Amino acid sequence: MKNQLLQGDALKLLPTLEAGSFDALITDPPYASGGVHANARQRKPSEKYQQSDRMHLHAEFVGDERDQRSHLRWMVLWLAECARLLKEGAPVCLFTDWRQLPLTTDALQAAGFTWRGVAVWDKTEGVRPQLGRFRSQAEYIVWGSKGAMPLARRAPILPGVIRAKVRKDDKLHMTGKPTELMRQVVRICEEGGRILDPFAGSGTTLVAAQLEGYSWIGCELTQHYADVTRERLAGL
Numbered sequence: 001m002k003n004q005l006l007q008g009d010a011l012k013l014l015p016t017l018e019a020g021s022f023d024a025l026i027t028d029p030p031y032a033s034g035g036v037h038a039n040a041r042q043r044k045p046s047e048k049y050q051q052s053d054r055m056h057l058h059a060e061f062v063g064d065e066r067d068q069r070s071h072l073r074w075m076v077l078w079l080a081e082c083a084r085l086l087k088e089g090a091p092v093c094l095f096t097d098w099r100q101l102p103l104t105t106d107a108l109q110a111a112g113f114t115w116r117g118v119a120v121w122d123k124t125e126g127v128r129p130q131l132g133r134f135r136s137q138a139e140y141i142v143w144g145s146k147g148a149m150p151l152a153r154r155a156p157i158l159p160g161v162i163r164a165k166v167r168k169d170d171k172l173h174m175t176g177k178p179t180e181l182m183r184q185v186v187r188i189c190e191e192g193g194r195i196l197d198p199f200a201g202s203g204t205t206l207v208a209a210q211l212e213g214y215s216w217i218g219c220e221l222t223q224h225y226a227d228v229t230r231e232r233l234a235g236l
């Protein structure tokens, strides 16, 4: 199957893909974060994740409003579907923040994967400082595998902490990840393998996969971001 961005709901699209046909799952799902209580959670992503005084505002995206119980259930649903699509021993990387770290490690295991660790995305001192508090400088990559993960896989040693600054000209989504960060993360996949990202957003995982010599399939539900991804990939 060729590289493709599928526009629609991952839960409907994933069942149409061939079992055992992917070498890695690397994704940045909606975190459903940004507040402990249901009413805070249900605010628009722009109210939760953007500072209104910032110059460049990004388009809204869907799927970020679930409360804790339904978010966990939803995570397990799509992760279980991804388990069917991955080859034995394939790695899984899930982005999350500090609030959703425990839920994400639970979801990974409930879906049948082996949890192997947590790597750190260090956003550098470029993030907003707050007097008397720790900087909110890290997000996390919960990682694991589908069953045993042979040491002899064709993949390099990867850093446990990846420092990558968010750059305006490289951020095409409200919660977009730096391309340089994703170029490092995709290397967990066996050389030349095929990567699945069910929540592509502005396509950073797919761009990184393409630049690093992997094949890929992505899904994205928000039309605007599916268009951004297609444009970005066409420009490579």
Ligand SMILES: C[S@@+](CC[C@H](N)C(=O)[O-])C[C@H]1O[C@@H](n2cnc3c(N)ncnc32)[C@H](O)[C@@H]1O
Residues within 6 Å of the ligand: 008, 009, 010, 011, 028, 029, 030, 031, 061, 062, 063, 064, 172, 173, 175, 176, 177, 178, 198, 199, 200, 201, 202, 203, 204, 205, 219, 220, 221, 222, 225
């Ligand atoms: C955290 S963002 C991904 C951002 C991406 N890593 C980037 O760098 O641009 C998650 C994306 O998942 C999409 N999404 C939410 N629910 C979805 C679903 N059921 N199926 C497919 N995509 C979905 C949202 O529209 C959003 O763009």
